[in-house]
Amino acid sequence: MTTKRIRQSTKQNDAVSKPKKAKKSSKQDFEVEEAIVSLLPPKLKRATKRSAVDSNKICFVGKPIPVDEAQSKWPHRYLKKEIETHRDTIALCSGLKNNDCIKAKYHYRKAKVDGVIYELNDNAYVQAEKGKKDSIARILELFVSDDQQQFFTAQWFYRAQDTVLQDHGRLVDKKRVFISDVKDEIPLGCILRKVDIAEVKPDKKKNKNKIPSCELYFDMKYTAPYLTFSKISNEPERIESSTSTISSESGSNVVAADKSEWSLLDLYAGCGAMSTGLFFGAFKSGIKLVTRWAIDINKHACESLKLNHPQTHVRNETAENFLSLLKEWAKLCEEFVLNGSESSDSDMDDGEEANDEVVDDSSDSEVFEVEKLLQVCYGNPNKDKKKSKKDKEKASEDEKLGLYFKVQWKGYDSSYDTWEPIEGLSDCKDALRDLVTTGYKDKILPLPGQADVICGGPPCQGVSGFNRFRNKNAPLKDVKNMQLIVYMNIIEFLKPRYILMENVVDILKFVGGFLGRYALGRLVAMNYQARMGMMAAGCYGLPQFRMRVFLWGALPTEKLPAFPLPTHEVESRSAIPTGFQEITVAFATNEKCQLAEPLYLKDAIDDLPPIKNDESQDERSYGASPRSEFQKYIRLKRSEMVNYSADYENTPSGMLYDHFPLELNKDDYERVCHIPHKKGSNFRDLKGVTVKGNKVEWDPSVERQLLKSGKPLVPDYAMSFVRGTSSKPFGRLWWDEIVSTVVTRAEPHNQVLLHPEQDRVLSIRENARIQGFPDCYKLCGPTKERYTQVGNAVAVPVALALGYTLGLAILGLSDDKPLTTLPFKYPSCLAPSLDTVDDDDSS
16 A cells, blocks of 8 residues: 555545435436435425425525625625526536535525424424434524525534444434534425424533433534544533642643642553553653553563552452453442441341350361451352363352352461352451441442543454454454453443543454444443554654554543644554544644654664674663664653652662563574674575565575575465565565564564674564653563563553643633644653753663
């Protein structure tokens, strides 16, 4: 595919079932009425013909609106323009753009259709083609054109199914419609009947809508750019509290809410890149966003997150168990805290006769007494991971028992701590109350309404092109896509103010974007505003393209965050999914923009010390000064970064971590050593391979080369990969290139990830830099696990840019526009001041 600069088309795609304009008739002599009818959408032609025949049933009522008043309200209708022929009238009717519109002779306040009076701002059904549901519109104008035709201007309402949601519109209340900005001039005879549509405004106290008795209702508008469902009012929602001025250190002089901290829950958190970026960006806007809770199933990713964010409550468990735990925890808090229960174990015996029996402790049996409950989880943590498959299946019922508590036994040290089910702790109400009371105070788990922001990227491996068993008929029944449902269920339970979901672009490609439409549909059905966009990491200061989908959500009482416009030039490398052409976050083609030059691989990593294939040292000094602006700032110590030292005070700074590669086996290492140190080199440069067109073949004139082990130098899988058309196997990157996407696996068999000048794959730290991780962000776990954490992460500068627009929304500074400009560039924005960074940081 030819690469092109990421710029967005100015052409609007309504992404709805909007009628198309018909082509002009080729006849020269015809009546005006018939000509106009021929140009209308098919769904409206029948009604227009009816208006011509039954003109006595269709007319305007009363006197025309005074000319001066009409011209002030609808000036575009009265611009002086000669209309000499019927052909001009028809042309105007067919394309109402670039100030071309039907000119009015008179405007009216009322009209009569089939004996029913319609007034301005009434809502009505408009006739559709046979077999289709009638359209719904608000009447904005009633006027007679210069050629005596009767028109009304329709502002369209859309049913959920008419929007991008399509079939997922079934998730939304049938009575709910969405007003749009789309307007059309329609012949008056197309009106069928009135419809009672109530406007519903959100209850700021209850965060939900009170639906009146009506035929239909609307509480949001729908606009095609960035597939936006947003509240109707453009008035800024100021947070109802006292205010204080943000310090100049944050780079913002705006007035912020008195709320000192905003709590974030990071679901499917990985090593914490997304929440880290959001924290930086929110702080730049003047908001302190704290990652209070984080959940991930990968224990090594949890260790990395906890290491870099020691104040975060990190839980290594499945999202399903986490949701179940939240529900049970809410019940416990209701019982022991929120209801003010002060009863103790002794109180439970009130009204009962005292038991004067003396317990005989003379037996040899050992008595265990609960000292304290330490932790709580859902599901059985005692399950033996080494059990056979059959044993695990038998134990599956035990895992559904519910709550488990980690018990500290009286008189025993921590090595004797065990996990016990809640059923076995019925005599330990005091200990249970202590845990719940303390946990409630410390907010070890979020209750509904306590998580201000939820972010995360639910894995949807069922859409991957590498999955040969994708379920195209029922994607949501595929176990590999179920996490999207769980993610939305957690949102529905916790009801955060803001939501940010990230995912791969395939979520919009698979089965016509089925899962992406579902995610939007769930948010809208839960009464969240929503907005979808695709962002390329390279547009925000990285030498990596990496296109990803992001979905904003916000309660109707909040401002819906915008998407941050690019700061750097980049070349597009991916096709835009069909039906989602208008969600690429970019400047329009007709907009002037000053983007920074793209970053290349050299800008990010050429200052790092050389290492070998078998390098294993986890911590080292840099040994040289930074050679680029990117390197200068990515090296910042935590104490030098904006408000980041407080979370991580005891870790050594100024050192380089994770700069070692996955060690290749002897055969692969020998192959890599044969790959030339030049741009574009790969397995095709090895002896015995020839290329015809774009396909590799064996060179019959060359005997097949062997390795020291006796295996072939050029493996068969390289020759057959993508039917011999791919140049990726054992591909070498070059200094002036932009990486396509950092991947989770560092094997060179089907990826371009060899270092330009060293015979090895890129190191963990080199990959981390390409993802925008500051060098002070240390990772945990085996080598392959660290690569996985980096490859799965959201690029830090992308999350940072989104965090900034989130902060603007929290402050009430977002307008109704879907895009906003960033006042900074990555990674220099990590430093509070340029003066705090030493130009010669070679420690």
